[in-house]
Structure formats: structure tokens, C-alpha cells
Amino acid sequence: MKLRFFLSKELKKYPLFFLIFFFTTLLGTLGLIGISLISGRIQEKLQESANELLTSDISVSARREFTVIEQKILFDVLSVYPNDHYHVIDLYSMVSHHRKKSSRLVEIRSTQAGFPFYGEIILRDGEFNNQELYISQDLADQWEIDVGEILKVGDVTMKISGIVVRDSSLGLRGFSLAPRIYFPLEKLSATGLTKPGATGSFAYHFKLKTFDPNNIKDIKSLLLQRIKDSAIKITLPTDASEQTGRVFNIITNFMALSALIGLILSLVGVFYLYQSHLHARLRDLCVLNLYGLSKNTIALGILFQYSIVFFIVIAFELIGIVPLYQALAPTLSENLGFELGKAISFWRILKDLPFLYLLSLLILLPLILGLLRTEMGVQIKAQKISLGRFRFYDFFPFAFFLWIFSNYLARSFRTGSIFFFSIFVVFILSIALVKIGQWSIKKLVNGKGLSLPFIEFGIALRGLMRSGHKLTLSFLSLAMGAALISLILQLDVMILNEFLSDNKKPSLFLFDIQEEQLGPLVFLARENETPLEFITPMIRARLEKVNGQKFIKKKQDYDFRSSEEDEADRFRSHALNLTYRNYLTKAEKIVEGASFPQKGSSDRLPYVSIEKRWASRMDVSIGDRLTFDVQGVEIEGLVRNIKEVKWTSFYPNFFVTIEPGVLDGAPKTFLATILSVPKEKKLSLQRASVDKFPNVSFIDVEELIIKLTNLFTKSRKAIELMSWLSLTIGLIILYGLSHDQVYRRYYDLALLKSLGLSPWRLRINLLCEFGVVFFTAVSFGLLIGWSMAQIIGFEVFKLSWSIDWERILYPFLLLMLLCLSTILIASWRAVQSRPRELLSDI
């Protein structure tokens, strides 16, 4: 009965409050619900196609052919479980087309009978078998070639037997280095492409005759125990889907964090709304308390009322999101480069709902505690009624849970924590800036008249100087929205600049050059007027020991893996490519330690230079002794320095560089680049090279950059959408705050009018007061966003510092215009009304 009071009477009595509350919560949760839906759909799709992606129940692979012993262990372990199997080799190599006189890098997949166990390879005409050459539709489109034409793959020429129109094992690739062709495994060795040093993957795939997920896990753990070499990788369907989904996960996690900012802003709004609401009706609550409703019941009623509105919002969203999602799905699919489909899983949304609900409740905790601390008996007699004070530690549960939620959404402890502490720092900086601003205004106006420089501004300055926490809230909501927009816009331009602005970026990247091919290739390139640059040896090695101790690979079977665990696992592999040289490329910078001396010495161990992230993941530091296995020979070196590498430079970069001398005679291949040259020269070199050096692969860096830029542009649009949603929430909250502040000062405005300020002068006064807040908050937000973009750009993408004034100025002007319009709209009625309400008995 008592609770029913809150539901029926209250909703009727305060319709505007509930309406604003409804929309604030709606917009705040909409972003997260939407993201939850999209990421859920991606996960579902990945799970649905997990087996198809791998093509089998379990795959065991390496970047080299398996040794006889490894093969024996593998088949021994699998022999316990009746199975079918096949071998698959994937290589990257150049292929050429005689009629087109053109060549390009492709992914060559060579399979045996039975492939694929799961999924399908559909040809435009005919049936797939493992004895023919098939090319993908995109390669056919690029070259405008068809069935029956001849391709040269390595040393073998073969007729195209079909065009692959659907390949379920390609999965949801956001990005691929090269189009795929299918080539018979039996003929692969004849191509000459499988020489040592070739870039590829050698895999055995198994399908159990009686499938049991537990058996699969047992097989995996048994293989991990028996095959000690970390170069051997065991993949289950779930791992395959996780890997394929990584790009999408990064995008959706980033979008989720942007949406979380929207939610935080809306919660700031909800907090403020409820504070004003409770304050406005505190006397009613005191009366209820006087007539027997305990404070606990009142608090419970408020929470209940809040929960009802919250769940109405969620129900509204769940109903509305189906048509909305179905309308947006085609555009979203196009932008993500991934077919989302129109089906919706409500379970995914419902799974996140308890988090969302708890977070929303916890923001009210300080107010509820304040209410419980209110001495209602005293308040009812007081002239000025006031809610019990809340303490700063009342916010701790909310802050703690926000941190947990950030980690959950980012699926990363590091990213989630950085996000949380960034928000915290922005919050603290906002408070500090507001306080410093107020102190500065106080110094400025101290002892001066009101007309500083004109009366509207003078009054505005005093309003700012003496405003309380509401000023900080307005500042914060706007600054955070502006920061997010600025972050996205600046990061965007930094990444695009990085890819597009460097004229000295290589135009072609060559790899798999055999030692004996180097001389003739250098000659050929010079003849073609496209000289090879940055010719760099590449040696396949394995990290065996650190300071004389066997390097232990810590590989685990995770049920839930964070982004860091994924990355660490990839890094922790023993196998690596390294080089020897005693100079740094333009893309390298020593961050710790000293560079190699010009001359080596036989009296000491050769020096080693290691990449910063690799050092951190392998837990190796300066002064450590590293022992590498190079083709069965142990080479020991001393870590001399740690370097940062700009991987986007497309120069031949390595995690590990060893001082020249000790590795000079080791078996190796070479990498090289060709600087920007005309397209015709580029093509002629590739044509000539494919004939003479079929195993040498070329990556067209310009083509790659276009692909990367397209991929980035697509994901950027989705992220930008989230940022604008957050900013819209920020503006709505700002509207609410401005509206409330204007109406709290309704009598002040009426009085100023009665004393001679016209409505337009009053508006100037408000524009001055709020304009100062907007100006500083937007500037601060844009600056913070820019700084964060520089930090993320440098730390994550290794990008150079940059500033794009247009992307600061235009959002600044737009935001100022939006904010000032907001205040004009919010105050319109209050300013326009006549001041007769000032009198007592109207």
C-alpha cells in the first residue's frame, strides 16, 4: 500500500521529472544495449561458424613442416580416438598470369582429400576436389580472368578449374593480406615454394568419429604435455572463432567503452535529477515520516520507483530495438564488413542487464544515505529544508563497480583500468579546474564594481564564482563528451596521416629471397630502375634459454581469455625471426640501454637488441643472457638495449636484432623494400621477378594501405556514432542542468528584470555565465581528448605526435553553438515571463 503510493501518485504528480528521467536513462542505456546486441550477434555468428572456420574438430599446426618425431607423437595421441584427418599447407607466394602479364601475392591453400570436414567450398560451376586449381572470386575480379586460363604458381603452370564463390573457412575476415587460391597438395613440392624459410603454415586437421567436447580438451592437454615445442599450435574451433573475432572484439570493446561514457554521463544526470527531485519533495517525505512511514520504507520506495522506471526503459528498448536493429542492420553490416543478420538474441542483452541495473542503483546510494541521515522531525519545522549530506565515501561502491564493469566491457584488465582511471583523472581535473577558475574570478572581481566590463558579465562572473557542485557537473558532462569526440577525431587523423603522409614509405615489400637469389635480384631491380633498399637478412630461430635457464612456455587452456592473455600467448611462442645489423632503421628508437658498438669483439658475448613489448612479455631485461637455437646451433647473446619499433613503417623490422658477426653464416632468407616508384615500374619488376625467382613474394604496400584505411574507416564510423551518442546525452544533461539552474534562479531573473535588465540583457547575462563554463569545458574536453589521442596513438599504435587544428576548431564551434542554443532554449520561458511572481499574494 505504502509502495503503491510511490508508483501511482508520484508519477502523476511529477510527470516532467519522470519524463526527463526516462529519456536520460533511455539514452544512457541505449548505447550499451545496442553494443551488447551487435557484439552478441558477432559472437553468435562466430560460434555458429566455429567448426567451419577451422574446418575440423582439432587442428595442430606449425610455421614449419613437422618433424618425424612430432608426427609420431601426434598420431599416437590421436590413435586413441578413431578419426579422419588431412594435411593442409598455407603459403603466401606470388602467382603470375601469362595473358595479363601480371603477378601478385596470393594465399595458396593446399589440401588433401576430405577437406573440409566442416563447412563448404562452393564453386561457381562444378564441385570442389583436391586435385585442381581454384581461385577466389576477388582474384578473378581483380585480374578479369576465368576458368580455363593458365596461372603460374612457383615453377608449376596450371589451368584454373573453378572460381570459389563461397569459402566458409575464410570466416569473418575483416582484413586479408591476399586473395586465396586452392592448389593440389601433391603438386606443391614441385612449385619450389616449400623451401626452408618460406612463410606458411603446416597443419594436420582431425575429425573425431564420435565427437565429445571433453575428448577434444583431453587431446589438447595431452598434446601440450607431450609436444614441448611452443612453435606447435593446437587450435580448437572456439580458439579459431576467438582469433577471427579479435578485430571485431577490439572494435566492439572500444564502442562499448564509448557507450559506457554515455551511460556515466546519463547517471550523472540521473543523480542530479534525483537530488533536485528529493530536495523539492523533502517536505512531503517529512510529512509522510511524521505520519508513520519509516525512513527505510521511504528509501525503499524511492529505489522501487527508480527500478520501475529503469525496467520500463529497458522494456521500451527491448520492444523498440527489434525494428530499429532490423532497419540499421544492413548499414551496420556494411560498415563492419560483416553480415550481422536480422535475428536478435535477447539473452545477450539480458546477460548484461544486472550489471547495468546495479551500476544505476549504486549512483543513487549517496542520495539514499543522505536521506537516511536527514533528521526529518527537525526539517519539518525548519524554514529552509535540506537533505542530509552525503559523504564522498558514499560514492566508493559506485566507483568500484564502475571499475569492474569497465574491465568486463573492455574484456581487458589493463584497458578497463586505464579507462576507469582516465575518467577518474578527468573528474579530478574538472573539479580542480573549476576551483582554480572560481579562485581566479574571485581575484579578478575582488573590490571591483559589478560592471566588469559590463554589468551582464559582472553578474555572470559572480554567479560562476559562487556556484557549487552543479557547476562542476555541467563542466564534467560537457568536457567528457567533448573529450570523447576529440579523441576519436584526432586518433582518426593520426592513423590516416601515418598511413598516407609518408612519401618515403616503401612501395613494395619483398620477402622469402633466398641467399643465392639476392645478387641476381639486386641486379634485376637495378636494371628495372627500382633498386632494392633495406636488404635485411631474416633468420628463423627459437628462444631456448634466458640466463642459462630453460625458457618455459606458460601456455594454458583458458575458458575466458582477456585481450592481454591472447596477446601474451601469441608473444610467448619460442619461435621467432631475427636479424643481424648494427644500425637502427628509421622506425626504431632505443628507449633503454646503449646502441651496438661499431666494431664487434670476440672477447665478449654478441650484443642483442630487443623490442620493448617483446621484452616485457618474455620478462627479459638489459643484461640478460639469451640463448637462441638457430637451425640446431645454440647462439648466446647479451641484451644491450631495448628499442621501440614503429611497425606501421613497413620497413623490415624485427623483435630481436643481434650484433653482426655471429650469425653471418647462418641459413637465412632476405627481406627488402622498394621505395615509391611509378606503378608501371612496380609491375614490370614483379613480372620479371616471378619468372626468375618464383618463390620471392611481393606485398604492394600502397594496396595494403588502402585496405587498412578502408577497414579503419568502417570501424571509425561505428565508434564515431557512439561518441556522438555520448555527446547527445551530455547535451541533454546539460539542458536538464541549465533548465534546473535557470528555474532555481527564477526569482533572481525576475528581480533583475524588475531592476531594469531587459529580457535580452538577461539572456546576455546567462550566455556570459554559461558561455564561460561551455568555453572552458569544451576547450578542456577537446584538449584532454587530443592528449589522450596522442598517448593512445603513441603507446598503442606507435604513431607520431600531430595536431589537426581543423578537427579542434570545427567541433569547438559546433559544440559552443549547440550549448549556447541549449541555454537559450532552456531559459526562454523564464526570461520572457513577467516579474509579477515576485510578489507574495498573486
Add this chain to the structure above:
Amino acid sequence: MSVPAIIMNNVKKSYGSGETRVEVLKQISLEIPVGDSVALIGRSGSGKSTLLSLLAGLDRPDAGDIFVEGENIALMTEKELTQFRASKMGIVFQQFHLVSTLTAIENVMLPLEILKIPDAFHKANNLLQSVGLSHRRDHLPSQLSGGESQRVAIARALATNPGILFADEPSGNLDEDTGSTVMDLLFQMVEKTKTTLILVTHDQELAQRCRRIVHLEHGRFV
């Protein structure tokens, strides 16, 4: 013969519309000479505050003319009226209505600065001194008691030396003693500055202190 401070002819005012329309003032007329003090009394809802709002230019009549110091404020534009009110009238409100973000002295300086009257600080300081509040001049309204707030409001209302002072239940929000002290001050100041006073009150005793009492009932003078 000097122009009367106020002449009101056949003024009508009503609020609401349709069935809820209430006629608050029913074609009333009044003349108040310069320097006079008039108490407007009547029950709640009799229309006295509405009348005050029309005389002070805070609202407009539906019909009739209101001449203040010889000028018909019913015909003035909003801008003219705002300017006229600022220079010719002072108002003291029951709820004090001090600007919450300005200190006591800034509140008194406010009308002076709006009219760009020079030396606002010293004039405001002198006024605060004359109401006995120079020691509280840098305090915000939230730091002042009710009586102190009303004294600041009186100082502010008289800052521009207005010809007419309107006072709307000035002691209505104060306890008896404080109210009495504040009213003594108000009458003293009005006497000293020869200002015309129009006082709205429920309090018969307070009304007796004015030279003339006008009784309003159901929108008419009785």
C-alpha cells in the same frame, strides 16, 4: 500644483481563461499624491498584490490607465517600462529576493550599476551603513538572517533615490520584533528621502502608520 505620484483610472485585471477566469480587479481608480504613504489592506485574494504589481509595472492591466509621475505606464513598451521602473521605483518584497550569488553590498550596488550611476560602491556602502549593516556587506544572502536580508532589500530599493517605494508585506516573513525594527527603518528612510510609499499589508497596526489606508475587497476599493 505638482503631478500626483500615481493616478489610476478604471483599471481592470483578470487571470485565467474560460470558466477558470477570475476577475481580480474590477474597474478601480485611485490617486496618490507625491510624498504620501498609503497602506493597501485586504484579505488574501482581495487583489492587493495584483494592484501592487500593476502600479509597479511588474504586470499590465487588461484595461484602464496607470500614470506614474505623469507617464502612462500601461502604454509603455516592455523596454521603456523596464527603464522607467528601474529609475523611478523601488520595490521591497516579502521574500526579500536578494540575488543569491551577490553579496549584500553587490545587491545594493546592482540597481546603481544597471543605471550606470557613478560611484556605486560608496553610495551602496553608505546605504548599508544607514541600515546598520556595513559589517555584513561582504556576506551572501544565505549568510544573513531574515531581518538583515530585508534591511539589505530596503537599502537596495532606495539606492537609486526612486520617487515611489512599493513594499509588499515587508515584515510578513519576519518575527514580530524583527518586523517591527525593519518597519521602523523603512518609515524612517522614506521620511528622510521624501519618497512616496505604497505598502501592502495584512497588519492593521502597521497600516495605521501610513497617512492613508485603502481597503480592497473582491477587487474593489471599499
